[in-house]
Amino acid sequence: MTLLALDQLTVKRGPCPVVNGVSLSVDRGEVVGLIGPNGAGKTTLFRGALGLISHSGTSSLAQLSPADRARAAAWMPQAREIAWPIAVETLVMLGRVPHLAGGQRPSERDHAAVAEAIADMGLVGFETRPATDLSGGEQARVLIARTLAQDCPLIVADEPIAGLDPAHQIATMDLFARIARQGKSVLVSLHDLGLAARHCSRLILMHQGRIVADGTPRIVLTPKNLHDVFGISAHLTEGPDGMIFQPLEVLR
Numbered sequence: 572m573t574l575l576a577l578d579q580l581t582v583k584r585g586p587c588p589v590v591n592g593v594s595l596s597v598d599r600g601e602v603v604g605l606i607g608p609n610g611a612g613k614t615t616l617f618r619g620a621l622g623l624i625s626h627s628g629t630s631s632l633a634q635l636s637p638a639d640r641a642r643a644a645a646w647m648p649q650a651r652e653i654a655w656p657i658a659v660e661t662l663v664m665l666g667r668v669p670h671l672a673g674g675q676r677p678s679e680r681d682h683a684a685v686a687e688a689i690a691d692m693g694l695v696g697f698e699t700r701p702a703t704d705l706s707g708g709e710q711a712r713v714l715i716a717r718t719l720a721q722d723c724p725l726i727v728a729d730e731p732i733a734g735l736d737p738a739h740q741i742a743t744m745d746l747f748a749r750i751a752r753q754g755k756s757v758l759v760s761l762h763d764l765g766l767a768a769r770h771c772s773r774l775i776l777m778h779q780g781r782i783v784a785d786g787t788p789r790i791v792l793t794p795k796n797l798h799d800v801f802g803i804s805a806h807l808t809e810g811p812d813g814m815i816f817q818p819l820e821v822l823r
C-alpha cells in the first residue's frame with residue numbers, strides 16, 4: 572500500500588524551480604533515505620509533499636485535510652527550536668494531539684504511546700525536565716519521540732539524527748527499521764551516507780531539484796553518482812551485516 576505518492580511535484584522559489592518535476596512513491600515497510608548535497612532541495616521537497624508550501628503537481632498528503640494529514644504522516648522539521656520550557660513528557664504528548672477530539676484529555680492509550688516513545692529514544696528519567704534545559708542532541712531525541720508518539724503510518728523526518736552521538740544515531744536508525752518491519756514507513760533526509768547505506772532499504776538521490784537515482788544503496792551510491800552529485804570518491808562494500816560506506820576524497 573502506498574503511503575505517499577508524488578507526481579511531477581514542482582516548487583518554485585522566485586522564478587527558479589528548486590524542486591523540479593519529482594515523482595515518487597513510498598510504500599509500507601520502507602526506510603527511504605533522501606540524500607543529496609546542501610541546497611539539493613530535500614527540505615523543500617518534504618515541505619511541498621506535506622502541503623506546507625505552494626507547489627504544482629500533486630502529493631497524496633497535500634490533498635488531505637490538515638487533521639487527516641496529521642494522522643497519515645508525522646513530520647519532524649530540521650529546525651530544532653523548542654520555544655518554551657515545557658516538560659519533556661508534555662512536549663512528547665503534543666504528538667498525540669491529532670488523535671484527541673477537541674478539549675479531550677489524554678487517555679491511557681495516549682499516555683502509553685508517550686511512555687513508549689520516551690523509552691524508545693532513551694529518555695526515561697527526563698520526563699519532568701524542562702525540554703529547553705536539555706542538550707542539543709537530547710532535544711533532538713525529544714522531538715523524534717514526539718514524532719513517534721504521533722503513531723502515523725509514515726514518518727517524514729528532516730535530518731533527525733544530525734547532532735546525535737553515534738550510539739543514538741545507530742539506535743534511531745535501528746528503530747526506524749523496526750518501525751518499517753511493523754508495516755509503517757520512514758522517509759528521512761540524511762547527510763551521513765555511511766548510516767544511509769547501512770540502515771536504509773532504499774535511497775533517493777536528489778541533485779539540483781531533481782531525482783537522479785532511486786533504488787537500493789548499492790544501485791544509488793555508484794562511483795559516477797558520487798562523483799557527479801557530491802564530488803567525492805568513496806569505498807562501498809558489503810559487510811557481513813550490511814553495507815559499509817567510507818567517503819575518501821573530494822574530487823573537485
Ligand SMILES: Nc1ncnc2c1ncn2[C@@H]1O[C@H](COP(=O)(O)OP(=O)(O)OP(=O)(O)O)[C@@H](O)[C@H]1O
Binds near residue numbers: 611616
Ligand atoms: N525561501 C526561499 N527563498 C529562496 N530560495 C530558497 C528558499 N528556501 C530554499 N531556497 C533555496 O532552495 C534550494 C533548496 O533548498 P533546501 O533547503 O530544500 O535544500 P536541502 O537539500 O534541504 O539542503 P540542506 O542539505 O543544506 O539542508 C537552495 O538553493 C535554497 O537556497
